[in-house]
Amino acid sequence: MKQKKSESPPEAGPARRRLLDTATRLFYESGIHAVGIDRIIAEAGVAKATFYNHFPSKDHLVVAYLEEMDRLGRAAVAALPKQAPRKMISAIMERISEAVVAGGWRGCPFLNAAAEYPDPASPVRHAINARRVWYHDSLQSLLAEDGDPTPSVTASLLVALSDGLLESAYLDDAESVPALVGEAVARLLDRR
Amino acid sequence: MKQKKSESPPEAGPARRRLLDTATRLFYESGIHAVGIDRIIAEAGVAKATFYNHFPSKDHLVVAYLEEMDRLGRAAVAALPKQAPRKMISAIMERISEAVVAGGWRGCPFLNAAAEYPDPASPVRHAINARRVWYHDSLQSLLAEDGDPTPSVTASLLVALSDGLLESAYLDDAESVPALVGEAVARLLDRR
DNA sequence: ACCCTAGCAGACAGGTCTGTATATCACAAT
DNA sequence: ATTGTGATATACAGACCTGTCTGCTAGGGT
Structure with missing residues (x-):
């Protein structure tokens, strides 16, 4: 353990990646x-001991799953072309429609997870909460830029x-x- | 089995009631x-054989649970005082707020169940669907009475x-x- | 040549799940 | 008095669950 042990840590092996993809x-x-x-x-082609080397428990894997979903969502929003706040909001909301074209849509993964985890103190619920706060605050910022008099309320409605539309x-x-x-966007934003 | 066997069927015994209440x-x-x-x-204080006498399987109990929830919701709406369509809509939507005052709110039971039942052909999903159709159509009728030009669209938004607000x-x-x-009601209905 | 890490394979323990079966009890109608 | 019905309690089968443990293999750095 003199220096950094080769370059294994940076990629952390493909086993973890396969496990997370399959679990997702x-x-x-x-x-x-x-x-x-x-x-x-079995579907990831990974041994059980290897799994428990990467994730201390199933709940840790669940949290990693939600963080992965969160990461993908934030990346998709970050990749949107920069434009006027009002158009940014529309673009973000229109990402909902992609759930239709992509087959196999099964509802919002965060709401689905919340349905199965009643304890609000659980790490799973914290991951869900982080996602919701980010989403709300992102919209709120854009609404404030757009001159919305009550950006927090409008963001909550969005x-x-x-x-609701994802479900x-x-x-x-x-x-x-x-x-x-x-x-929906037209009615909520044009009436302020 | 000459006539009706006493008056057991009308009430169907308290065991079923206790099972359904506990399961709910x-x-x-x-x-x-x-x-x-x-x-x-165990919590209902009922023997296992008795349970399987009343419900052929756990899934049947789940369906009964959702139908019970559906029945309660429809009864609550039916019990609302009759008034102008626009006020009826508001009254229906304001039932959402009751989720706040009543403690232990855990989200919409139908969305929660849908999260756990991916097969759209399952009886559970049919029960969920029946509820959603009823809710949408009830709002659509009121909106049509109220002169909404696109009652179906507005109902879907409501x-x-x-x-979303229940979650x-x-x-x-x-x-x-x-x-x-x-x-939300003000912005959706005043802008039509 | 050596070791160390990562991964694979599979057995195992202890618990929980659904659903069935067995045996006994209480009560009500015939 | 007898029969039938519904309830109770409990044991059981077979599957699945999480998590631990023991061997074995391969490759790469020292």
Whole structure:
């Protein structure tokens, strides 16, 4: 352990990556409690001991899963072309519509996880909370730039609309969701 | 089995009632997959054989749980004093705020159940769907009476708002939800 | 040549899950 | 008095759950 031990740590081996990818897919597709460790390691082609080397427990994997989802969402928003605040808000909200085109949409992964984790003090709920705060505050900042008199209230309404429309894309007629997104943004933002 | 066998069927015994009440509480509090049959019958004080006499399987109990929740919601709406459509809509939406005052709110039980049941063909999902259709159509009728030019679209937006605010009352600051409900209805309905 | 790390494979323990089966009890109608 | 029904208590089967443990293999740095 003289220096840094080769360059293993930076990438941390492909096993962890495979585990996280497989868990992400299975947790989202089937729900968290419905997916066991045995199935994850089997589909990832990883030994059980290796799994427990990377994640101390299943709950740690669940948190990593949600942090991964959070990271992807933030990256997608960060990759949006910079434009006027009002257009930025529309662009962010229109990301909801992508849930329709991409098949296999199963609702918001954070709401789904929250349904399975009642204890608000659990690390899983903290990860969910971090995501929600980021989303709300991002919208609030843009709304303030746009001159909204009550950016926090409007942001909360946009968050609620997002959650509701994401669930609607899962449970109701997904095809009608894109039109609803546009209509919702128009009604909420033009009336201030 | 000549006539009706005494008057047992009308009430169907208190065992079923106790089972359903206990399951309703536990499923909602802890999630569905997290609650086992053993725990339900223990807390209900019912023998296992009795349980399987009333419900052929756990899934049947889950469906009964959701139908019970649905029944309660429809009864609450039916009990609202009759008034002008616009006020009826507000009154229905303001029922969301009751989730705040009543402690132990854990989000919409139908969204929570949907998170745990990915198969859209399952009886559980059918029960969820029935509820959502009823809610949407109830709002749509009132909106049509109120002269809304696109009652179906507005109803979908109100449904999404309801779902989102119910989740917000669970995951975010519950105290601010009642004000958000009023604000949301005002912005959606005054701008048509 | 040596060692150390990472990974693979699989057995195992202890618990929980659903659903079935067995045996006993209480009560009500015939 | 007898029969039938519903409830109770408990044991059981078979599967699955998390998490630990023991061997074995391969590769790369020293």
